[in-house]
Amino acid sequence: MKLFSLGLFLVTSLGAFAAPSDLRLTLNWKPEPEFGGFYEAERIGAFQAEKLAVKIQPGGAGTPVPQMLAAGQTEFGVLGADEVVTARARGLDLVSLFAVYQSSPHGILVREERGFKTLADVFGHEGQLAIQRGSAMALWLEKKYAPVKVKLVPFTGGIAPLLKDVNYAQQGFVTSESLLAKRQGAAVRTFLVSDSGFDPYLAVVAVRGDYLRKNPELVKAMLRALNKGWVSYLKDPAPANLIMGKLNPTIDAATFAESAKVQIPFIETAATKKSGLGSMTVERWRTLVEQLRAVKIIDKDVSPESCFATLK
Amino acid sequence: MLELESVRRSFSGREILGPVRLRIEEGDFVSMVGPSGCGKSTLLRILAGLDESDVGGRLTSSFLPRSTGFVFQESHLMPWRTVEENVRLPLELLGRKADPGRVRELLELLGLKGFERHRPRQLSGGMKMRVSLARALMGEPRLLLLDEPFAALDEPVREALDDELLRLKREMNLTVVFVTHSVAEAVYLGSRVLVFSARPGRIIMERSPNFPSERTALLRETPEFHRETRLLSRALRAGYEEAL
Amino acid sequence: MREGRTTIVHTLALMVPFLVGTGFLELASRAGWVESYLLPAPSAVVGTLWTDRVEFLAAFQDTGYSALLGLGVAVAIGTLLALVFSLSEWLERALYPYALFFQTVPVVAVAPLLVIWFGFGRPTVVASSAIVAFFPVLAGGLAGLRSAEPSLMDLFRLYGASRGRVLVGLRIPSAVPQYLTGLRIAAGLAIVGALVGEFVGGGGLGSVVDVAKTQQRVDKVFGAVLLATLLGFLATLVMGRVETWARRRLS
Numbered sequence: 001m002k003l004f005s006l007g008l009f010l011v012t013s014l015g016a017f018a019a020p021s022d023l024r025l026t027l028n029w030k031p032e033p034e035f036g037g038f039y040e041a042e043r044i045g046a047f048q049a050e051k052l053a054v055k056i057q058p059g060g061a062g063t064p065v066p067q068m069l070a071a072g073q074t075e076f077g078v079l080g081a082d083e084v085v086t087a088r089a090r091g092l093d094l095v096s097l098f099a100v101y102q103s104s105p106h107g108i109l110v111r112e113e114r115g116f117k118t119l120a121d122v123f124g125h126e127g128q129l130a131i132q133r134g135s136a137m138a139l140w141l142e143k144k145y146a147p148v149k150v151k152l153v154p155f156t157g158g159i160a161p162l163l164k165d166v167n168y169a170q171q172g173f174v175t176s177e178s179l180l181a182k183r184q185g186a187a188v189r190t191f192l193v194s195d196s197g198f199d200p201y202l203a204v205v206a207v208r209g210d211y212l213r214k215n216p217e218l219v220k221a222m223l224r225a226l227n228k229g230w231v232s233y234l235k236d237p238a239p240a241n242l243i244m245g246k247l248n249p250t251i252d253a254a255t256f257a258e259s260a261k262v263q264i265p266f267i268e269t270a271a272t273k274k275s276g277l278g279s280m281t282v283e284r285w286r287t288l289v290e291q292l293r294a295v296k297i298i299d300k301d302v303s304p305e306s307c308f309a310t311l312k
Numbered sequence: 313m314l315e316l317e318s319v320r321r322s323f324s325g326r327e328i329l330g331p332v333r334l335r336i337e338e339g340d341f342v343s344m345v346g347p348s349g350c351g352k353s354t355l356l357r358i359l360a361g362l363d364e365s366d367v368g369g370r371l372t373s374s375f376l377p378r379s380t381g382f383v384f385q386e387s388h389l390m391p392w393r394t395v396e397e398n399v400r401l402p403l404e405l406l407g408r409k410a411d412p413g414r415v416r417e418l419l420e421l422l423g424l425k426g427f428e429r430h431r432p433r434q435l436s437g438g439m440k441m442r443v444s445l446a447r448a449l450m451g452e453p454r455l456l457l458l459d460e461p462f463a464a465l466d467e468p469v470r471e472a473l474d475d476e477l478l479r480l481k482r483e484m485n486l487t488v489v490f491v492t493h494s495v496a497e498a499v500y501l502g503s504r505v506l507v508f509s510a511r512p513g514r515i516i517m518e519r520s521p522n523f524p525s526e527r528t529a530l531l532r533e534t535p536e537f538h539r540e541t542r543l544l545s546r547a548l549r550a551g552y553e554e555a556l
Numbered sequence: 557m558r559e560g561r562t563t564i565v566h567t568l569a570l571m572v573p574f575l576v577g578t579g580f581l582e583l584a585s586r587a588g589w590v591e592s593y594l595l596p597a598p599s600a601v602v603g604t605l606w607t608d609r610v611e612f613l614a615a616f617q618d619t620g621y622s623a624l625l626g627l628g629v630a631v632a633i634g635t636l637l638a639l640v641f642s643l644s645e646w647l648e649r650a651l652y653p654y655a656l657f658f659q660t661v662p663v664v665a666v667a668p669l670l671v672i673w674f675g676f677g678r679p680t681v682v683a684s685s686a687i688v689a690f691f692p693v694l695a696g697g698l699a700g701l702r703s704a705e706p707s708l709m710d711l712f713r714l715y716g717a718s719r720g721r722v723l724v725g726l727r728i729p730s731a732v733p734q735y736l737t738g739l740r741i742a743a744g745l746a747i748v749g750a751l752v753g754e755f756v757g758g759g760g761l762g763s764v765v766d767v768a769k770t771q772q773r774v775d776k777v778f779g780a781v782l783l784a785t786l787l788g789f790l791a792t793l794v795m796g797r798v799e800t801w802a803r804r805r806l807s
Contacts, residue, residue, distance in 0.1 A: 405717045
């Protein structure tokens with residue numbers, strides 16, 4: 001998968017030309033409740049109602065969403081807030097519009113048998129921890145819990161090694177991988193990464209700045225549709241789950257239902273009740289920029305205001 | 313002595329050779345001519361023991377196994393070995409100790425003195441053929457089989473090697489079977505000349521011309537020589553036409 | 557004298573397209589015709605190679621070492637099997653299809669399995685490298701062993717040589733040119749295999765690419781790719797020399 005994305009990355013490097021008839025929304029993982037509102041919007045005809053033709057493109061391990069946005073391979077992309085900040089630091093003008101996850105559901109999954117009580121324990125003991133090397137989250141955790149005794153190994157998705165090996169730990173979503181592991185019968189404990197202080201918006205819908213400036217009404221229409229989709233999905237996730245289940249057979253229906261339920265507090269918070277689903281604040285972005293500077297993933301300042309736009 | 317009875321050979325249903333009935337005495341120099349594809353090479357391989365007649369044919373030989381030398385159309389030397397190492401191959405394979413004196417003698421006999429350490433790629437076609445000859449003789453064969461060995465060489469080289477071969481036959485007391493395209497060469501060399509028909513190859517003429525056993529170049533100019541070659545050439549042509 | 561001049565001319569001829577291309581790219585980058593986020597200016601790539609040279613050098617050596625080990629394993633097993641197959645036809649018929657599997661299997665798909673069997677780090681990288689490099693060694697060795705001239709085979713038979721003698725005296729020397737060609741191909745592939753292994757197993761230039769891509773450092777990605785290409789080029793150069801030397805010595 002990573003080789004594929006590298007290839008894609010290199011191939012699309014010479015700029016984009018085609019203006020397709022469909023608007024593309026590219027996800028950064030396979031269809032899961034994390035993206036439920038998008039599929040629901042499609043299902044209830046929210047896009048159609050706004051006169052939009054939208055194509056949802058699922059992703060997988062290593063889908064290069066920022067690069068695809070840069071190359072014009074997709075109009076709308078789903079990625080993490082930390083990726084948006086990094087992209088801006090690298091000279092790519094990305095603007096976030098809608099943050100599905102108000103709080104990061106990222107966790108570190110370990111086997112219960114280890115008897116760990118905190119995140120510090122995970123990093124302080126021998127074993128293997130599969131984590132996306134070089135990511136902001138990884139760098140943050142490595143810094144916070146230094147000296148790191150655990151051996152950091154590449155994370156490529158899935159939970160197979162976790163089920164097999166007691167001394168193996170890995171990153172994952174508390175709304176997804178944790179539930180999957182439980183269903184497979186493994187005694188797994190999940191520590192929320194946000195407890196360490198690193199809490200970026202995730203599943204953020206973003207566009208290129210120039211695209212936003214050129215098509216403000218279209219983008220607003222898209223956001224209205226997405227909003228409708230999410231409101232509907234939060235009320236009843238079952239129909240969209242059915243659709244996504246067919247697209248992603250690796251997760252069974254029961255887990256789909258459970259995941260949709262577990263993720264609600266990450267999506268609906270006091271903030272969203274006040275400012276609407278997907279809304280973002282400049283303070284959160286400012287904190288994120290400072291954290292990314294602290295772990296040296298970016299070496300220049302990025303203006304927090306420029307990272308997102310609130311459209312009405 | 314070699315005796316062949318009803319020897320035939322087919323490949324993939326096509327009859328290539330036979331039936332052949334032939335008796336070769338020790339000391340004979342048998343020349344074989346025939347059109348391409350008439351199975352001469354196959355016959356030679358059967359004589360060498362590298363191939364077998366089809367059912368019904370029989371080969372009786374008084375020659376001991378492994379006492380046969382073979383010279384191919386191309387010298388087929390091993391490019392990774394020197395001249396000396398190439399010549400020594402039969403002894404290696406037969407498990408006999410190489411007497412260095414004997415090796416040097418043979419090389420000198422074939423005009424290869426000074427070339428012992430050369431690589432085949434450094435030699436001309438004629439020289440390589442001499443090495444191939446030396447190799448065939450290294451194993452002290454009683455029977456020497458040659459399959460159009462000088463065909464790719466220039467005429468003067470060919471004629472020199474023809475005389476060389478006769479000399480070696482005499483000195484080493486060999487029985488020789490020599491396949492060639494050239495009727496003139498066959499007549500010059502052989503005590504017996506066999507003409508083969510086109511495929512399937514059968515013997516359609518045999519001559520044992522009455523020429524002195526010590527051949528000289530002058531022989532080629534004599535009317536008797538021309539008569540023999542004309543006779544045999546006509547038979548050869550008839551053999552060709554029969555096939556058409 | 558003339559030969560020396562020709563080599564210089566040849567080298568210059570090789571350099572010209574490269575220099576023109578790189579120069580154009582640099583210009584395009586600075587003028588903004590090319591999105592530097594996606595395609596870095598050559599100066600940026602060179603810059604990061606210099607700035608992070610310690611990291612790059614270590615990664616280069618790491619991948620090179622793994623590829624060397626992988627090639628070693630591939631050569632050992634491939635050569636052995638080529639010899640065995642050349643001696644036993646029924647073994648060849650029975651096992652060759654499995655060997656063919658190594659040619660066709662997409663190692664990218666198999667790599668995660670390798671991690672489960674070999675663990676993270678060098679063992680998986682070497683395994684991945686060996687899997688990819690194995691088949692050309694076997695194919696080259698087998699083809700080479702079979703390329704012995706039939707007339708020479710006849711000659712060996714004429715003197716009653718055993719299978720073993722034929723193998724050592726004739727087949728193996730005949731096999732050298734094609735075998736070495738197989739090795740040259742395998743050497744290049746060993747590097748590719750190592751990189752793929754590193755994506756899932758960690759270490760070397762593969763890791764550098766993985767991290768750089770995650771951090772959206774396209775200049776570093778290109779730098780690592782450049783070094784990987786250099787590694788492959790070196791391997792092919794060395795093997796090419798060996799091949800030329802062998803051809804001269806053995807033919």
